Amino acid sequence: MSSALSHWLSFNSWWLLLPFVMLLVVAAFIVAFVLLLYMISPLISPKPLKLNGAHVVVTGGSSGIGKWIAMECYKHGAFITLVARDEHKLVQAKKEVEKCAINDKQVCISLRDIYIYIYIYIYMYAQEKLGPVDMLVNCAGMSISGKFEEVEVDRFKKLMEVNYLGSVYPTRAVVTTMKERRMGRIMFVSSQAGQIGLFGYTAYSPSKFALRGLAEALQMEMKPYNIYVTVAYPPDTDTPGFAEENKTKPLETRLISETSGVCQPEQVAKVVVKDAVQGNFTSSFGPDGYMLSALTCGMSPVTSITEGLQQIVTMGLFRTIALFYLGSFDSIVRRCMIQREQSKAADKRE
Ligand SMILES: NC(=O)C1=CN([C@@H]2O[C@H](COP(=O)(O)OP(=O)(O)OC[C@H]3O[C@@H](n4cnc5c(N)ncnc54)[C@H](OP(=O)(O)O)[C@@H]3O)[C@@H](O)[C@H]2O)C=CC1
């Protein structure tokens, strides 16, 4: 009897179970497909912005990285508005930008931004002259370095005002029109010191970290309107601002920053403009910049499947490498402290 039953089971029950098995397989496929759609949906790349004929506003466009960004956009046929305070530097920069023209229709205007709160009026003027803003580059900024207790309290406020609020106001001035037109690009120039808090940058780093928070929140609001936000994280870059910073920068800050080298502003400009045109959320430079961005991606948006996959695969490896970097930064700080104490003791003996 039992052998008859097993015989029956092995041949006939298989056919009975078949519909259930098929149902299960189909259900599994549907679940996998939905999951895949969910994963892929934020990875769809936006359509690149056409720079030829576009109106690009660059704050801090009279010097350094901002000036090179303006020139790079001009080389691609854009119309440019430069915004800064110093009239003399603006006139000089306008001349340099105009040298990069590729057709005789291109126009570059410069606006003195003395009253930060009247941005709206300034932009109305710019829009009247060159049409609605297609891309805003928030590059105006400054750096103050020093040990936490040695930096004047009002400097912390100053940096938040210039680096953070100085990016909020211009952005406020352009988003409404961008939303109406269902297009646009907004770039924030942060810094590698906006991805990692460094010795000497207790006032500067937070003002650059703040831009990342702003950019993430803003991107979520703007994406349905086809507006893409880019945050650039350059390393030390050879500019007048950098030369100024170096006059008072603590030795520790310099030694740690040297890890990722010094970039040329024209290289930085090329990379950030390309990333903004493509609508990439993160723009970084060199191998250290790449690792730092993958490591600190957190919940920031992704704009391509390769970017997402690279982050997934490299996260653990880069954290391991980062621990070595952190160890070497600690040892720089310790060595500098010992050196200072020794030279102080020697001074006393003399
Ligand atoms: N150079 C570097 O090593 C790095 C720089 N960065 C960031 O890149 C940006 C540009 O730096 P960089 O090119 O070196 O700087 P520069 O000092 O060479 O240029 C700064 C520009 O910003 C303008 N600016 C400064 N303060 C204000 C303000 N309060 N209101 C309006 N405009 C202002 C300046 O014009 P004016 O003074 O006439 O107003 C100038 O056009 C900054 O945000 C900086 O933090 C990030 C990483 C590295």
Ligand SMILES: CCCCCCCCCCCCCCCC(=O)[C@@H](N)CO
């Ligand atoms: C896997 C992990 C890799 C980690 C690499 C870490 C490298 C840290 C270097 C930090 C450099 C900070 C430069 C700030 C530049 C700046 O903003 C000022 N010069 C502005 O004037």
